[in-house]
Amino acid sequence: MSSVLEYLEREERVVGRIIGIRFYPIVVDRAFNSKIWDVEGREYIDFSSQWAVTNLGHNNPEVIEAVKKQLEKLVFSSHTTFPNAVGIELAERLVEVTPGDFKKKVWFGLTGSDANELIYKIMPIYSGRRRLLGFQGSYHGQTMGALSLSGHKALTRFIGFPNTLKAPYPYCYRCPFKQQYPECGLLCIDFLENNVIENAPAEDLSAIIIEPIQSDGGVIVPPPEFIPKLHKICKHRGISLVVDEVKVGFGRTGKFFAIEHSNVAPDVISMAKPMASGLPLSAVVGRGEIMDAAIAAHLFTSSAHPVSCVASLATINIILRDKIHERAARVGDYILKRLNEIREKHQLIGDVRGKGMILGAELVKDPKAKTPATFEAACLVYRAFELGLLVTYVGTYSNVIEITPPLTVSSEDVEKALEIFEKAVDDLEKDRIDKEKVRRFAGW
Ligand SMILES: Cc1ncc(COP(=O)(O)O)c(C=O)c1O
Secondary structure, three states: OOOHHHHHHHHHHHOOHHHOOOOOOOOEEEEEEOEEEEOOOOEEEEOOHHHHOOOOOEOOHHHHHHHHHHHHHOOOOOOOOOOOHHHHHHHHHHHHHOOOOOOEEEEEEOOHHHHHHHHHHHHHHHHOOOEEEEEOOOOOOOOHHHHHHOOOHHHOOOOOOOOEEEEOOOOHHHOOOOOOOOOOOOHHHHHHHHHHHHHOOHHHEEEEEEOOOEOOOOOEOOOOOHHHHHHHHHHHHOOEEEEEOOOOOOOOOOOOOHHHHHOOOOOEEEEOHHHHOOOOOEEEEEEHHHHOOOOOOOOOOOOOOHHHHHHHHHHHHHHHHOOHHHHHHHHHHHHHHHHHHHHHHOOOEEEEEEEOOEEEEEEEOOOOOOOEOHHHHHHHHHHHHHHOEEOEEEOOOOOEEEEOOOOOOOHHHHHHHHHHHHHHHHHHHOOOOOHHHHHOOOOO
Protein backbone atom coordinates (compact mmCIF):
# COMPACT_ATOMS: atom_id res chain seq x y z
CA MET A 1 0.00 0.00 0.00
CA SER A 2 1.25 3.51 -0.80
CA SER A 3 1.89 6.17 1.85
CA VAL A 4 -0.48 9.13 2.19
CA LEU A 5 1.84 11.36 0.17
CA GLU A 6 2.29 8.72 -2.52
CA TYR A 7 -1.48 8.33 -2.84
CA LEU A 8 -1.89 12.10 -3.10
CA GLU A 9 0.72 12.20 -5.87
CA ARG A 10 -1.11 9.38 -7.66
CA GLU A 11 -4.36 11.29 -7.19
CA GLU A 12 -2.83 14.46 -8.57
CA ARG A 13 -2.03 12.57 -11.78
CA VAL A 14 -5.50 11.12 -12.40
CA VAL A 15 -8.21 12.95 -10.42
CA GLY A 16 -9.36 16.35 -11.58
CA ARG A 17 -9.09 19.32 -9.24
CA ILE A 18 -12.73 20.15 -9.95
CA ILE A 19 -13.72 17.67 -7.26
CA GLY A 20 -11.77 18.75 -4.20
CA ILE A 21 -11.55 21.16 -1.29
CA ARG A 22 -8.47 20.15 0.67
CA PHE A 23 -7.39 21.31 4.12
CA TYR A 24 -4.56 18.85 4.93
CA PRO A 25 -2.95 15.67 3.57
CA ILE A 26 -5.13 12.70 4.39
CA VAL A 27 -6.14 9.53 2.55
CA VAL A 28 -8.77 7.57 4.42
CA ASP A 29 -8.54 3.81 4.82
CA ARG A 30 -11.16 2.85 7.40
CA ALA A 31 -13.42 4.36 10.05
CA PHE A 32 -15.60 3.52 13.02
CA ASN A 33 -17.94 5.82 14.95
CA SER A 34 -15.94 9.02 15.48
CA LYS A 35 -12.55 7.56 14.52
CA ILE A 36 -10.85 7.53 11.13
CA TRP A 37 -7.62 5.77 10.20
CA ASP A 38 -5.52 6.86 7.25
CA VAL A 39 -3.68 4.49 4.89
CA GLU A 40 -0.64 4.58 7.19
CA GLY A 41 -2.73 3.53 10.19
CA ARG A 42 -2.70 7.00 11.77
CA GLU A 43 -5.77 7.59 13.94
CA TYR A 44 -7.91 10.74 13.93
CA ILE A 45 -11.01 11.92 15.74
CA ASP A 46 -13.47 12.98 13.05
CA PHE A 47 -15.19 16.19 14.18
CA SER A 48 -16.40 16.89 10.64
CA SER A 49 -18.64 13.82 10.19
CA GLN A 50 -17.49 14.14 6.58
CA TRP A 51 -19.43 17.36 6.07
CA ALA A 52 -22.20 16.33 8.46
CA VAL A 53 -23.00 12.98 6.89
CA THR A 54 -22.11 10.37 9.51
CA ASN A 55 -24.55 11.51 12.20
CA LEU A 56 -24.74 7.94 13.55
CA GLY A 57 -20.98 7.52 13.40
CA HIS A 58 -18.93 5.85 10.72
CA ASN A 59 -19.97 2.29 9.80
CA ASN A 60 -22.92 2.12 12.16
CA PRO A 61 -23.31 -1.65 12.74
CA GLU A 62 -27.12 -1.68 12.58
CA VAL A 63 -27.16 0.26 9.33
CA ILE A 64 -24.53 -2.07 7.88
CA GLU A 65 -26.59 -5.10 8.87
CA ALA A 66 -29.68 -3.73 7.12
CA VAL A 67 -27.62 -2.87 4.03
CA LYS A 68 -26.08 -6.37 3.87
CA LYS A 69 -29.52 -7.98 3.95
CA GLN A 70 -30.79 -5.70 1.21
CA LEU A 71 -27.73 -6.35 -0.97
CA GLU A 72 -28.50 -10.05 -0.90
CA LYS A 73 -32.16 -9.46 -1.77
CA LEU A 74 -32.19 -6.64 -4.33
CA VAL A 75 -29.29 -4.39 -5.28
CA PHE A 76 -31.20 -2.31 -7.77
CA SER A 77 -34.45 -1.54 -9.45
CA SER A 78 -35.07 1.77 -11.17
CA HIS A 79 -37.73 3.40 -9.04
CA THR A 80 -38.68 5.65 -11.95
CA THR A 81 -40.41 2.73 -13.69
CA PHE A 82 -40.05 -0.34 -11.44
CA PRO A 83 -40.70 0.95 -7.91
CA ASN A 84 -39.15 -1.00 -5.06
CA ALA A 85 -40.88 -1.77 -1.77
CA VAL A 86 -38.30 -0.09 0.48
CA GLY A 87 -38.54 3.18 -1.48
CA ILE A 88 -42.27 3.26 -0.83
CA GLU A 89 -41.77 2.36 2.84
CA LEU A 90 -39.21 5.14 3.22
CA ALA A 91 -41.53 7.68 1.57
CA GLU A 92 -44.25 6.72 4.08
CA ARG A 93 -41.79 7.15 6.95
CA LEU A 94 -40.56 10.55 5.71
CA VAL A 95 -44.11 11.83 5.42
CA GLU A 96 -44.62 10.78 9.05
CA VAL A 97 -41.47 12.35 10.50
CA THR A 98 -41.60 15.71 8.69
CA PRO A 99 -43.55 18.57 10.28
CA GLY A 100 -46.86 19.64 8.74
CA ASP A 101 -50.37 18.43 9.26
CA PHE A 102 -51.27 18.35 5.58
CA LYS A 103 -51.00 15.93 2.67
CA LYS A 104 -47.34 15.44 1.81
CA LYS A 105 -45.51 13.53 -0.92
CA VAL A 106 -41.90 12.59 -1.49
CA TRP A 107 -39.40 12.81 -4.34
CA PHE A 108 -36.06 10.93 -4.23
CA GLY A 109 -32.63 11.73 -5.62
CA LEU A 110 -28.98 11.06 -4.79
CA THR A 111 -27.41 14.20 -3.37
CA GLY A 112 -28.34 17.54 -1.81
CA SER A 113 -27.76 19.43 -5.04
CA ASP A 114 -30.30 17.41 -7.01
CA ALA A 115 -32.89 17.87 -4.25
CA ASN A 116 -32.53 21.65 -4.43
CA GLU A 117 -32.43 21.46 -8.21
CA LEU A 118 -35.96 20.08 -7.98
CA ILE A 119 -36.99 23.13 -5.91
CA TYR A 120 -35.60 25.41 -8.60
CA LYS A 121 -37.50 23.57 -11.33
CA ILE A 122 -40.80 22.75 -9.68
CA MET A 123 -41.75 25.85 -7.65
CA PRO A 124 -42.29 28.16 -10.66
CA ILE A 125 -44.25 25.41 -12.48
CA TYR A 126 -46.42 24.80 -9.41
CA SER A 127 -47.17 28.44 -8.67
CA GLY A 128 -47.08 30.04 -12.11
CA ARG A 129 -44.74 32.64 -10.53
CA ARG A 130 -41.33 32.84 -12.15
CA ARG A 131 -38.95 34.02 -9.44
CA LEU A 132 -37.32 32.47 -6.38
CA LEU A 133 -35.55 33.98 -3.39
CA GLY A 134 -32.53 32.63 -1.54
CA PHE A 135 -30.15 34.13 1.03
CA GLN A 136 -26.68 35.62 0.81
CA GLY A 137 -24.16 33.11 2.09
CA SER A 138 -26.44 30.10 1.51
CA TYR A 139 -25.17 26.87 -0.03
CA HIS A 140 -27.79 24.77 -1.79
CA GLY A 141 -25.63 22.78 -4.20
CA GLN A 142 -23.53 22.73 -7.34
CA THR A 143 -26.02 22.02 -10.14
CA MET A 144 -27.25 25.04 -12.09
CA GLY A 145 -30.61 25.56 -10.37
CA ALA A 146 -29.24 24.83 -6.90
CA LEU A 147 -26.29 27.17 -7.36
CA SER A 148 -28.61 29.86 -8.71
CA LEU A 149 -30.56 29.69 -5.45
CA SER A 150 -27.31 29.87 -3.46
CA GLY A 151 -25.56 32.97 -2.20
CA HIS A 152 -22.24 31.40 -1.19
CA LYS A 153 -19.11 32.92 -2.68
CA ALA A 154 -17.80 29.47 -3.64
CA LEU A 155 -20.69 29.15 -6.08
CA THR A 156 -20.21 32.45 -7.87
CA ARG A 157 -17.94 31.04 -10.58
CA PHE A 158 -21.07 30.37 -12.60
CA ILE A 159 -23.50 33.21 -13.17
CA GLY A 160 -26.56 31.00 -12.64
CA PHE A 161 -30.11 31.63 -13.74
CA PRO A 162 -31.39 35.20 -13.60
CA ASN A 163 -34.77 34.54 -11.95
CA THR A 164 -33.28 34.23 -8.45
CA LEU A 165 -32.99 37.00 -5.87
CA LYS A 166 -30.90 37.13 -2.69
CA ALA A 167 -31.63 38.70 0.68
CA PRO A 168 -29.27 39.19 3.65
CA TYR A 169 -29.27 36.31 6.14
CA PRO A 170 -29.54 37.36 9.81
CA TYR A 171 -25.82 37.14 10.59
CA CYS A 172 -25.96 38.97 13.92
CA TYR A 173 -22.21 38.84 14.63
CA ARG A 174 -21.70 40.83 11.42
CA CYS A 175 -25.10 42.48 11.02
CA PRO A 176 -25.36 43.93 7.50
CA PHE A 177 -27.46 46.74 8.99
CA LYS A 178 -24.90 47.41 11.77
CA GLN A 179 -27.54 46.75 14.41
CA GLN A 180 -27.54 44.87 17.70
CA TYR A 181 -29.98 42.07 18.44
CA PRO A 182 -32.56 42.32 20.02
CA GLU A 183 -32.63 46.14 20.04
CA CYS A 184 -32.70 46.01 16.21
CA GLY A 185 -36.31 44.80 16.28
CA LEU A 186 -35.30 42.51 13.40
CA LEU A 187 -34.70 45.23 10.86
CA CYS A 188 -33.55 42.47 8.49
CA ILE A 189 -37.01 40.92 8.27
CA ASP A 190 -38.54 44.33 7.69
CA PHE A 191 -36.04 44.94 4.86
CA LEU A 192 -36.78 41.49 3.47
CA GLU A 193 -40.51 42.08 3.36
CA ASN A 194 -40.76 45.72 2.41
CA ASN A 195 -37.79 46.02 0.14
CA VAL A 196 -36.66 42.68 -1.33
CA ILE A 197 -40.00 40.87 -1.57
CA GLU A 198 -42.02 43.96 -2.43
CA ASN A 199 -39.70 44.71 -5.35
CA ALA A 200 -39.31 41.08 -6.43
CA PRO A 201 -42.25 41.66 -7.07
CA ALA A 202 -44.15 39.54 -4.53
CA GLU A 203 -46.80 38.49 -7.07
CA ASP A 204 -44.08 36.86 -9.17
CA LEU A 205 -42.24 35.20 -6.29
CA SER A 206 -42.92 31.45 -6.08
CA ALA A 207 -40.78 30.38 -3.12
CA ILE A 208 -38.23 31.41 -0.53
CA ILE A 209 -35.57 28.83 0.29
CA ILE A 210 -33.69 29.04 3.59
CA GLU A 211 -31.23 26.99 5.61
CA PRO A 212 -32.56 26.96 9.21
CA ILE A 213 -28.90 27.32 10.25
CA GLN A 214 -26.61 28.62 7.54
CA SER A 215 -23.78 26.13 7.73
CA ASP A 216 -21.33 26.63 4.85
CA GLY A 217 -22.11 30.33 5.17
CA GLY A 218 -20.42 30.28 8.59
CA VAL A 219 -22.57 28.29 11.05
CA ILE A 220 -24.99 31.17 11.50
CA VAL A 221 -28.00 30.66 13.75
CA PRO A 222 -30.80 33.15 13.07
CA PRO A 223 -32.61 34.83 15.98
CA PRO A 224 -35.50 32.59 17.13
CA GLU A 225 -38.22 34.89 15.74
CA PHE A 226 -36.72 35.14 12.26
CA ILE A 227 -38.11 32.00 10.62
CA PRO A 228 -41.58 32.23 12.23
CA LYS A 229 -41.84 35.81 10.94
CA LEU A 230 -40.62 34.73 7.51
CA HIS A 231 -43.23 31.97 7.47
CA LYS A 232 -45.96 34.49 8.26
CA ILE A 233 -44.86 36.78 5.44
CA CYS A 234 -44.84 33.83 3.03
CA LYS A 235 -48.36 32.78 4.02
CA HIS A 236 -49.65 36.31 3.71
CA ARG A 237 -48.13 36.76 0.23
CA GLY A 238 -48.92 33.30 -1.18
CA ILE A 239 -45.21 32.39 -1.36
CA SER A 240 -44.07 28.83 -0.51
CA LEU A 241 -41.49 28.41 2.24
CA VAL A 242 -38.81 25.84 1.42
CA VAL A 243 -36.37 24.69 4.09
CA ASP A 244 -33.02 23.14 3.20
CA GLU A 245 -32.25 20.51 5.85
CA VAL A 246 -29.53 18.84 3.78
CA LYS A 247 -26.85 19.53 6.37
CA VAL A 248 -28.73 20.14 9.60
CA GLY A 249 -31.49 17.51 9.42
CA PHE A 250 -31.61 14.05 11.00
CA GLY A 251 -30.95 14.98 14.61
CA ARG A 252 -27.93 17.25 14.29
CA THR A 253 -29.40 20.36 15.94
CA GLY A 254 -31.15 18.62 18.84
CA LYS A 255 -34.46 18.05 17.01
CA PHE A 256 -35.05 15.60 14.19
CA PHE A 257 -35.34 18.54 11.78
CA ALA A 258 -33.80 21.93 12.59
CA ILE A 259 -36.99 23.72 11.52
CA GLU A 260 -38.77 22.15 14.51
CA HIS A 261 -36.97 24.69 16.73
CA SER A 262 -39.07 27.37 15.00
CA ASN A 263 -42.37 25.54 15.32
CA VAL A 264 -43.07 26.08 11.67
CA ALA A 265 -44.34 23.62 9.07
CA PRO A 266 -42.71 24.63 5.78
CA ASP A 267 -44.35 23.79 2.46
CA VAL A 268 -41.29 21.86 1.28
CA ILE A 269 -38.19 20.35 2.95
CA SER A 270 -35.08 19.15 1.13
CA MET A 271 -32.77 16.62 2.78
CA ALA A 272 -29.75 14.46 1.93
CA LYS A 273 -26.29 14.02 3.52
CA PRO A 274 -26.98 12.08 6.78
CA MET A 275 -30.26 10.52 5.70
CA ALA A 276 -28.74 7.20 4.65
CA SER A 277 -25.72 7.26 6.98
CA GLY A 278 -23.23 7.68 4.14
CA LEU A 279 -24.99 6.02 1.23
CA PRO A 280 -26.08 8.41 -1.52
CA LEU A 281 -29.67 9.52 -1.10
CA SER A 282 -31.67 12.73 -1.12
CA ALA A 283 -35.33 13.54 -0.79
CA VAL A 284 -37.74 16.40 -1.02
CA VAL A 285 -40.89 16.20 1.07
CA GLY A 286 -43.54 18.72 0.17
CA ARG A 287 -47.21 19.46 -0.07
CA GLY A 288 -48.87 16.86 -2.28
CA GLU A 289 -50.00 19.42 -4.83
CA ILE A 290 -46.43 20.71 -5.27
CA MET A 291 -44.94 17.24 -5.64
CA ASP A 292 -47.56 16.35 -8.25
CA ALA A 293 -47.13 19.59 -10.21
CA ALA A 294 -45.36 18.06 -13.22
CA ILE A 295 -44.99 14.44 -14.26
CA ALA A 296 -41.44 13.13 -14.87
CA ALA A 297 -39.97 16.61 -14.39
CA HIS A 298 -36.89 15.58 -12.37
CA LEU A 299 -35.96 11.92 -12.38
CA PHE A 300 -32.75 9.93 -12.26
CA THR A 301 -32.30 6.24 -13.12
CA SER A 302 -30.92 5.39 -9.67
CA SER A 303 -33.15 7.65 -7.54
CA ALA A 304 -34.59 5.85 -4.48
CA HIS A 305 -31.79 3.31 -4.69
CA PRO A 306 -33.04 0.36 -2.61
CA VAL A 307 -29.78 -0.04 -0.69
CA SER A 308 -29.73 3.64 0.26
CA CYS A 309 -33.44 3.52 1.16
CA VAL A 310 -32.89 0.62 3.55
CA ALA A 311 -29.97 2.48 5.14
CA SER A 312 -32.22 5.50 5.56
CA LEU A 313 -35.04 3.50 7.17
CA ALA A 314 -32.51 2.10 9.65
CA THR A 315 -31.06 5.58 10.26
CA ILE A 316 -34.47 7.08 11.06
CA ASN A 317 -35.37 4.17 13.35
CA ILE A 318 -32.11 4.41 15.29
CA ILE A 319 -32.36 8.19 15.75
CA LEU A 320 -35.94 8.01 17.04
CA ARG A 321 -35.52 4.83 19.10
CA ASP A 322 -32.33 5.98 20.86
CA LYS A 323 -33.35 9.66 20.95
CA ILE A 324 -30.06 10.52 19.28
CA HIS A 325 -31.28 14.09 18.67
CA GLU A 326 -31.71 14.61 22.41
CA ARG A 327 -28.17 13.41 22.97
CA ALA A 328 -27.02 15.86 20.27
CA ALA A 329 -28.66 18.69 22.21
CA ARG A 330 -26.97 17.67 25.48
CA VAL A 331 -23.50 16.97 24.12
CA GLY A 332 -23.71 20.00 21.84
CA ASP A 333 -24.51 22.30 24.80
CA TYR A 334 -21.49 20.92 26.60
CA ILE A 335 -19.15 21.44 23.62
CA LEU A 336 -20.51 24.98 23.16
CA LYS A 337 -19.84 25.75 26.81
CA ARG A 338 -16.28 24.43 26.54
CA LEU A 339 -15.69 26.36 23.31
CA ASN A 340 -16.84 29.52 25.06
CA GLU A 341 -14.35 28.87 27.86
CA ILE A 342 -11.62 28.49 25.24
CA ARG A 343 -12.81 31.71 23.54
CA GLU A 344 -12.46 33.62 26.81
CA LYS A 345 -8.78 32.68 26.95
CA HIS A 346 -7.97 33.32 23.29
CA GLN A 347 -8.54 36.63 21.48
CA LEU A 348 -8.31 34.86 18.13
CA ILE A 349 -11.78 33.40 18.66
CA GLY A 350 -14.23 36.25 18.19
CA ASP A 351 -17.45 34.28 18.42
CA VAL A 352 -18.68 30.81 19.22
CA ARG A 353 -22.17 29.71 18.20
CA GLY A 354 -24.35 26.85 17.05
CA LYS A 355 -27.17 24.55 18.01
CA GLY A 356 -26.90 20.94 19.07
CA MET A 357 -23.90 19.46 17.32
CA ILE A 358 -23.37 22.00 14.58
CA LEU A 359 -21.01 24.53 16.08
CA GLY A 360 -18.79 27.26 14.75
CA ALA A 361 -15.83 29.22 16.10
CA GLU A 362 -15.26 32.43 14.15
CA LEU A 363 -11.64 33.58 14.07
CA VAL A 364 -10.78 37.28 14.00
CA LYS A 365 -7.53 39.20 13.96
CA ASP A 366 -8.87 41.60 16.57
CA PRO A 367 -12.08 41.22 18.56
CA LYS A 368 -13.24 44.83 18.18
CA ALA A 369 -12.76 45.34 14.45
CA LYS A 370 -13.70 41.67 13.83
CA THR A 371 -11.26 41.51 10.90
CA PRO A 372 -11.62 37.95 9.57
CA ALA A 373 -8.63 35.72 10.36
CA THR A 374 -8.76 33.67 7.16
CA PHE A 375 -5.26 32.22 6.84
CA GLU A 376 -5.31 31.60 10.59
CA ALA A 377 -8.36 29.34 10.11
CA ALA A 378 -6.43 27.32 7.52
CA CYS A 379 -3.48 27.08 9.96
CA LEU A 380 -5.72 26.05 12.84
CA VAL A 381 -7.43 23.17 11.05
CA TYR A 382 -4.04 22.05 9.71
CA ARG A 383 -2.50 22.06 13.19
CA ALA A 384 -5.53 20.22 14.62
CA PHE A 385 -5.03 17.59 11.90
CA GLU A 386 -1.36 17.19 12.85
CA LEU A 387 -2.48 16.66 16.44
CA GLY A 388 -5.11 14.06 15.43
CA LEU A 389 -8.37 16.01 15.04
CA LEU A 390 -10.29 16.51 11.79
CA VAL A 391 -12.19 19.79 11.45
CA THR A 392 -12.82 22.11 8.50
CA TYR A 393 -13.58 25.78 8.03
CA VAL A 394 -16.49 27.53 6.34
CA GLY A 395 -17.97 31.02 5.99
CA THR A 396 -18.03 33.98 3.65
CA TYR A 397 -14.54 34.89 4.88
CA SER A 398 -13.33 31.28 5.26
CA ASN A 399 -12.68 31.99 8.93
CA VAL A 400 -15.23 29.87 10.83
CA ILE A 401 -14.08 26.52 12.18
CA GLU A 402 -16.97 24.11 11.71
CA ILE A 403 -17.46 21.50 14.41
CA THR A 404 -19.92 18.77 13.48
CA PRO A 405 -19.00 15.55 15.33
CA PRO A 406 -20.97 12.34 14.88
CA LEU A 407 -23.93 12.56 17.26
CA THR A 408 -22.76 9.26 18.73
CA VAL A 409 -19.25 10.47 19.64
CA SER A 410 -18.03 9.16 23.01
CA SER A 411 -17.47 11.55 25.93
CA GLU A 412 -13.84 10.48 25.92
CA ASP A 413 -13.41 11.56 22.28
CA VAL A 414 -15.18 14.86 23.00
CA GLU A 415 -12.66 15.62 25.77
CA LYS A 416 -9.69 14.58 23.64
CA ALA A 417 -10.92 16.61 20.67
CA LEU A 418 -11.44 19.75 22.76
CA GLU A 419 -7.96 19.40 24.26
CA ILE A 420 -6.48 19.12 20.77
CA PHE A 421 -8.54 22.08 19.58
CA GLU A 422 -7.28 24.29 22.40
CA LYS A 423 -3.69 23.16 21.89
CA ALA A 424 -3.99 24.00 18.17
CA VAL A 425 -5.31 27.51 19.04
CA ASP A 426 -2.45 27.95 21.47
CA ASP A 427 0.14 26.79 18.94
CA LEU A 428 -1.31 29.18 16.39
CA GLU A 429 -1.18 32.13 18.78
CA LYS A 430 2.41 31.22 19.71
CA ASP A 431 3.36 30.93 16.03
CA ARG A 432 4.30 27.26 16.29
CA ILE A 433 2.79 26.31 12.91
CA ASP A 434 4.69 25.67 9.69
CA LYS A 435 2.86 28.10 7.37
CA GLU A 436 4.53 26.79 4.23
CA LYS A 437 2.92 23.37 4.74
CA VAL A 438 -0.47 25.02 5.18
CA ARG A 439 -0.20 27.13 2.00
CA ARG A 440 -0.27 23.96 -0.13
CA PHE A 441 -3.80 23.31 1.15
CA ALA A 442 -5.76 26.30 0.00
CA GLY A 443 -9.15 25.13 1.29
CA TRP A 444 -11.97 27.32 0.02
C1 LIG B 1 -27.37 23.13 3.17
C2 LIG B 1 -26.84 22.38 2.00
N1 LIG B 1 -27.65 22.13 0.95
C3 LIG B 1 -27.23 21.45 -0.12
C4 LIG B 1 -25.94 20.97 -0.21
C5 LIG B 1 -25.50 20.20 -1.41
O1 LIG B 1 -25.41 18.86 -1.09
P1 LIG B 1 -24.51 17.84 -1.95
O2 LIG B 1 -23.09 18.27 -1.77
O3 LIG B 1 -24.83 16.52 -1.35
O4 LIG B 1 -24.95 17.94 -3.36
C6 LIG B 1 -25.06 21.20 0.85
C7 LIG B 1 -23.67 20.71 0.80
O5 LIG B 1 -22.81 21.10 1.53
C8 LIG B 1 -25.52 21.93 1.99
O6 LIG B 1 -24.73 22.17 3.03
